[in-house]
Amino acid sequence: xxxxxxxxxxxxxxxxxxxxxxxxxxxxxxxxxxxxxxxxxxxxxxxxxxxxxxxxxxxxxxxxxxxxxxxxxxxxxxxxxxxxxxxxxxxxxxxxxxxxxxxxxxxxxxxxxxxxxxxxxxxxxx
Amino acid sequence: xxxxxxxxxxxxxxxxxxxxxxxxxxxxxxxxxxxxxxxxxxxxxxxxxxxxxxxxxxxxxxxxxxxxxxxxxxxxxxxxxxxxxxxxxxxxxxxxxxxxxxxxxxxxxxxxxxxxxxxxxxxxxxxxxxxxxxxxxxxxxxxxxxxxxxxxxxxxxxxxxxxxxxxxxxxxxxxxxxxxxxxxxxxxxxxxxxxxxxxxxxxxxxxxxxxxxxxxxxxxxxxxxxxxxxxxxxxxxxxxxxxxxxxxxxxxxxxxxxxxxxxxxxxxxxxxxxxxxxxxxxxxxxxxxxxxxxxxxxxxxxxx
Amino acid sequence: xxxxxxxxxxxxxxxxxxxxxxxxxxxxxxxxxxxxxxxxxxxxxxxxxxxxxxxxxxxxxxxxxxxxxxxxxxxxxxxxxxxxxxxxxxxxxxxxxxxxxxxxxxxxxxxxxxxxxxxxxxxxxxxxxxxxxxxxxxxxxxxxxxxxxxxxxxxxxxxxxxxxxxxxxxxxxxxxxxxxxxxxxxxxxxxxxxxxxxxxxxxxxxxxxxxxxxxxxxxxxxxxxxxxxxxxxxxxxxxxxxxxxxxxxxxxxxxxxxxxxxxxxxxxxxxxxxxxxxxxxxxxxxxxxxxxxxxxxxxxxxxxxxxxxxxxxxxxxxxxxxxxxxxxxxxxxxxxxxxxxxxxxxxxxxxxxxxxxxxxxxxxxxxxxxxxxxxxxxxxxxxxxxxxxxxxxxxxxxxxxxxxxxxxxxxxxxxxxxxxxxxxxxxxxxxxxxxxxxxxxxxxxxxxxxxxxxxxxxxxxxxxxxxxxxxxxxxxxxxxxxxxxxxxxxxxxxxxxxxxxxxxxxxxxxxxxxxxxxxxxxxxxxxxxxxxxxxxxxxxxxxxxxxxxxxxxxxxxxxxxxxxxx
Numbered sequence: 001x002x003x004x005x006x007x008x009x010x011x012x013x014x015x016x017x018x019x020x021x022x023x024x025x026x027x028x029x030x031x032x033x034x035x036x037x038x039x040x041x042x043x044x045x046x047x048x049x050x051x052x053x054x055x056x057x058x059x060x061x062x063x064x065x066x067x068x069x070x071x072x073x074x075x076x077x078x079x080x081x082x083x084x085x086x087x088x089x090x091x092x093x094x095x096x097x098x099x100x101x102x103x104x105x106x107x108x109x110x111x112x113x114x115x116x117x118x119x120x121x122x123x124x125x126x
Numbered sequence: 127x128x129x130x131x132x133x134x135x136x137x138x139x140x141x142x143x144x145x146x147x148x149x150x151x152x153x154x155x156x157x158x159x160x161x162x163x164x165x166x167x168x169x170x171x172x173x174x175x176x177x178x179x180x181x182x183x184x185x186x187x188x189x190x191x192x193x194x195x196x197x198x199x200x201x202x203x204x205x206x207x208x209x210x211x212x213x214x215x216x217x218x219x220x221x222x223x224x225x226x227x228x229x230x231x232x233x234x235x236x237x238x239x240x241x242x243x244x245x246x247x248x249x250x251x252x253x254x255x256x257x258x259x260x261x262x263x264x265x266x267x268x269x270x271x272x273x274x275x276x277x278x279x280x281x282x283x284x285x286x287x288x289x290x291x292x293x294x295x296x297x298x299x300x301x302x303x304x305x306x307x308x309x310x311x312x313x314x315x316x317x318x319x320x321x322x323x324x325x326x327x328x329x330x331x332x333x334x335x336x337x338x339x340x341x342x343x344x345x346x347x348x349x350x351x352x353x354x355x356x357x358x359x360x361x362x363x364x365x366x367x368x369x370x371x372x373x374x375x376x377x378x379x380x381x382x383x384x385x386x387x388x389x390x391x392x393x394x395x396x397x398x399x400x401x402x403x404x405x406x407x408x409x410x411x412x413x414x415x416x417x418x419x420x421x422x423x424x425x426x427x428x429x430x
Numbered sequence: 431x432x433x434x435x436x437x438x439x440x441x442x443x444x445x446x447x448x449x450x451x452x453x454x455x456x457x458x459x460x461x462x463x464x465x466x467x468x469x470x471x472x473x474x475x476x477x478x479x480x481x482x483x484x485x486x487x488x489x490x491x492x493x494x495x496x497x498x499x500x501x502x503x504x505x506x507x508x509x510x511x512x513x514x515x516x517x518x519x520x521x522x523x524x525x526x527x528x529x530x531x532x533x534x535x536x537x538x539x540x541x542x543x544x545x546x547x548x549x550x551x552x553x554x555x556x557x558x559x560x561x562x563x564x565x566x567x568x569x570x571x572x573x574x575x576x577x578x579x580x581x582x583x584x585x586x587x588x589x590x591x592x593x594x595x596x597x598x599x600x601x602x603x604x605x606x607x608x609x610x611x612x613x614x615x616x617x618x619x620x621x622x623x624x625x626x627x628x629x630x631x632x633x634x635x636x637x638x639x640x641x642x643x644x645x646x647x648x649x650x651x652x653x654x655x656x657x658x659x660x661x662x663x664x665x666x667x668x669x670x671x672x673x674x675x676x677x678x679x680x681x682x683x684x685x686x687x688x689x690x691x692x693x694x695x696x697x698x699x700x701x702x703x704x705x706x707x708x709x710x711x712x713x714x715x716x717x718x719x720x721x722x723x724x725x726x727x728x729x730x731x732x733x734x735x736x737x738x739x740x741x742x743x744x745x746x747x748x749x750x751x752x753x754x755x756x757x758x759x760x761x762x763x764x765x766x767x768x769x770x771x772x773x774x775x776x777x778x779x780x781x782x783x784x785x786x787x788x789x790x791x792x793x794x795x796x797x798x799x800x801x802x803x804x805x806x807x808x809x810x811x812x813x814x815x816x817x818x819x820x821x822x823x824x825x826x827x828x829x830x831x832x833x834x835x836x837x838x839x840x841x842x843x844x845x846x847x848x849x850x851x852x853x854x855x856x857x858x859x860x861x862x863x864x865x866x867x868x869x870x871x872x873x874x875x876x877x878x879x880x881x882x883x884x885x886x887x888x889x890x891x892x893x894x895x896x897x898x899x900x901x902x903x904x905x906x907x908x909x910x911x912x913x914x915x916x917x918x919x920x921x922x923x924x925x926x927x928x929x930x931x932x933x934x935x936x937x938x939x940x941x942x943x944x945x946x947x948x949x950x951x952x953x954x955x956x957x958x959x960x961x962x963x964x965x966x967x968x969x970x971x972x973x974x975x976x977x978x979x980x981x982x983x984x985x986x987x988x989x990x991x992x993x994x995x996x
Contacts, residue, residue, distance in 0.1 A: 022163065022167075022233065022401075022405065024230060024233045024234065025226065025229075025230055027230070030223060030226050030227065030230070033223075034219065034220075034222075034223040037222075038216065038219060041212065041215050041216060041219065044422075044423055044427065045208065045212050045427070048208070048423075048427040048429055049429075053430060054430050056427075056429050057423075057428075057430065060423035060424075060427050061420075061423060061424075063423070064419050064420050064422075064423050067419045068416045068419050068420070071222065071412050071415060071416050071419070072412075074226075075222055075223075075225075075226045075412045075415075076408075076409055076412045076413075077405075077409075081167075082164075082167075084168075084623075085167070085171050088171060088172070088175065089171070089175070092175040092178055092179065092651065093178070095179065095651050095738065096179060096182040096185075098738060098739070099179070099182055099183075099186060099655065099691050100182060100185065100186045102687070102739075102742070102754070103186050103190065103684065103687040103688075103691075104190060104193070105751075105753075105754050105757075106750060106753060106754040107190050107193065107194065107681070107683075107684070108193070108194065109751035109753075110683055110749045110750070110751060111194050111681075113749060114676050114679075114680075114681060114683075118676055118677065118679055121676075121677055154548065154549075155547060155548035155549035155550075155551075155553070155625075156625075161625070164624050165551045165552075165620050165621075165623075165624040165625070168619070168620050168623055168624060169552060169555075169617075169620045172616045172619055172620065172650050173616060175650060175651065176612055176616075176650055176651075176653070176654040177654070178654075179651060179652075179654040179655055180654035180655070180657050180658045181658070182655070182658075183654075183655050183658030183659060183662070183688055184658060184662075186684075186687075186688075187662070187673050187684065190684060191673075191681075194681075195679075271669075272665075272670060272671045272672075273669055273670025273671055273672050274670050274678075275670070279678075357679065358672070358678065358679035360671075360672060360678065361671070361672045361673065361678065361679060361680065364665075364669070364670075364671025364672050364673055365671070365673065367669070367671070368661075368662065368665060368671060368673075372661070
């Protein structure tokens with residue numbers, strides 16, 4: 001792979017190279033991201049086998065979030081992308097949170113009703 | 127494109143061209159390649175947002191069931207093979223890297239490297255699906271289908287599904303006979319438990335499930351453990367199949383898109399001045415990877 | 431571009447060159463079926479959705495006629511058949527007609543012209559969107575012909591899991607239509623973002639574009655959730671995954687959350703473009719700049735965003751917790767604020783305006799009246815206590831018909847009349863246009879106002895039979911529905927007849943200042959030879975009526991339009 005171009009890799013917006021319409025990601029960043037992803041994958045599997053109690057789900061999801069931020073920032077070029085696209089992504093994630101959050105809001109309150117319906121109609125022997 | 131469009135395209139280019147040169151892949155309605163690239167980029171991002179929201183429905187269903195029925199998840203995840211899941215995670219991460227390198231190669235007009243990287247990505251996508259195939263078939267072998275076809279549901283309804291129950295008895299007998307002398311006692315106990323699987327035995331069933339996970343190939347042991355599955359275990363598998371199935375479908379769609387890129391890159395379409403499609407498919411591929419990054423801990427690494 | 435010229439060389443801006451006219455520039459079935467031209471796709475959508483509108487309308491008239499008698503008028507409509515009819519009426523009207531009506535048909539035609547662009551950003555995706563619509567429609571027709579879908583358009587579980595009818599065909603149809611809608615919305619967002627001409631800043635965009643943009647945001651964010659909901663419902667029926675099925679321990683309320691997360695914002699997908707049309711009509715036909723431009727623009731976005739926060743008001747009586755109900759009720763009231771801002775601004779635009787009561791303006795005035803009733807009755811339904819009484823009665827039916835039909839459809843027809851000369855290069859008969867507008871207005875009120883009364887007296891919706899005390903209202907409603915049907919058919923007929931004997935339309939018959947009126951009528955294949963000059967979309971000072979042209983021309987002697995010193 002051609003490493004000699006890394007020195008002037010961040011030449012995206014230089015009008016001298018008018019045919020470059022976007023940023024080229026430097027190779028070390030890509031490799032670094034890749035190695036970090038492998039490390040976090042190992043870490044999350046390793047931690048899953050340790051006995052860390054109730055919070056392990058949050059640790060696992062935290063690691064997943066770190067990994068996804070890495071992918072989004074470097075593999076998906078968001079670090080060098082238009083701010084508008086980043087804003088839209090955050091906006092979209094806000095809607096995901098809204099959707100899941102409000103759906104979860106009262107789910108425990110009507111579960112007993114579902115439970116009693118289930119007990120009254122289900123064929124499964126209790 | 128219809129013939130009429132072509133002729134108008136030509137006619138227009140002669141008079142309406144302000145820039146002196148037109149890239150062969152510049153669409154007629156864009157003023158510059160930059161505008162075309164930015165439009166495509168915004169378009170693919172918006173498409174990815176729709177994908178995120180689509181998957182968020184499944185994540186929402188997952189969270190609600192996990193929150194209300196943690197025992198089901200704790201029991202059922204043991205039928206998922208963490209090693210294979212982790213393997214697939216690594217496969218996808220590597221494929222993400224090769225895809226990112228492919229985009230880089232296209233940006234730098236390195237045709238051969240582009241073709242090589244796209245081929246790697248395609249192969250890794252295939253590897254992912256093959257691993258997924260083995261995971262699925264293993265579950266089907268045990269009888270872990272969706273809904274009422276799921277063996278755990280059938281074992282909890284011996285009156286409706288006597289075949290499943292009979293098979294359980296058969297396996298238990300064979301199992302017990304092979305193991306120890308106190309078989310009469312075991313069968314009686316197992317039968318009793320199979321007919322009255324209840325919440326209070328969750329600890330016991332969790333232990334049994336773990337046992338099954340340890341000896342994944344041991345068909346009989348798994349079925350015996352499933353007789354003690356908590357109620358509604360089949361819903362976990364419903365969610366599992368929907369999440370991984372939809373994700374797998376996206377992998378397939380990505381493979382089609384990458385094949386198309388491969389075809390075009392072999393024809394030499396992509397260069398530093400035109401690499402939009404590689405970039406867009408790349409973004410899509412990374413998103414598919416991202417979703418798996420969440421699916422893996424949520425489905426395979428349930429420990430509490 | 432037309433100018434005030436001697437008699438001998440009047441250029442009214444009508445497109446006489448058949449090679450340039452987008453309608454005639456290429457011939458043959460394939461030149462339409464494979465076209466990538468946004469104008470032709472818009473026209474194909476227009477034909478398609480009117481087909482769906484006709485089907486939905488016939489189903490509605492059948493329902494109304496059946497309700498003439500308390501025990502049903504026709505013996506061939508059984509109770510089950512009645513369920514199927516109202517299900518299909520609702521599903522066809524929402525999924526096949528209203529959602530694509532303004533954005534996909536009018537928006538497709540007008541939006542790129544308004545931006546001064548040659549096409550939308552992704553023409554192929556635009557065509558794909560149309561074909562997805564066609565496939566979705568075919569699935570709905572399959573559901574209509576093969577079985578008796580009777581779930582209501584909402585597909586509530588667990589009934590939709592248990593019923594023997596062809597739910598899968600209908601959900602596949604709605605799933606495909608969802609993608610069609612996403613494609614349209616995505617295209618419009620990108621077009622507005624990246625293809626505006628240099629002089630057109632965000633706050634120089636016509637308000638119709640703001641409205642379409644806000645709609646597109648909802649389409650892109652909400653529709654995927656409908657997709658996954660319908661996918662899960664299909665999986666529920668095929669694989670019995672049990673997520674929504676209480677007999678398997680599933681959660682039916684979750685289905686309602688999923689469904690309404692899309693379907694409430696979808697209500698704003700339906701009304702927002704109508705509001706955008708209203709902003710154009712009010713300003714053009716009052717010959718006065720729109721009052722409160724920025725407020726109208728921001729209120730479109732506010733409606734789009736607030737629309738995502740209120741879905742729970744559909745679930746007040748279906749198992750949702752009291753706390754959620756209170757939150758949703760409060761948020762529901764907040765949506766009325768931006769809606770009211772718009773209505774006030776439209777009315778203020780008319781104040782001291784030079785009002786031209788052309789047919790589109792008649793529809794616009796109808797809209798204000800009907801939408802106000804529809805919007806204000808919504809407040810009763812958003813309030814928790816009254817909703818318990820009014821839930822699932824004809825009051826709800828009347829409310830949403832006032833908003834959807836009295837709002838969106840009226841605005842849509844008004845917009846169609848407004849842009850008709852541009853689309854097909856012909857002027858319709860103004861007199862008959864107004865007459866049928868009046869017939870529609872009277873018929874509409876006669877149909878749905880009695881439903882408010884019987885609803886508040888307790889007549890439940892979706893019932894095939896009713897107590898004799900409601901007969902008067904039902905009969906009035908049926909007579910109104912027939913009148914409405916005649917009015918709608920007449921309004922469309924006026925337009926269709928104009929295609930054959932209408933006078934040639936000038937470039938700018940109404941004196942509007944938005945860019946689509948600067949190209950010829952009908953537009954040439956490539957819309958604009960040169961990127962048009964961008965001025966204020968609501969500045970009418972330079973536009974003078976020229977009786978020889980039969981329309982408005984920009985007066986070369988007038989002071990140059992405002993700030994842009996081109």
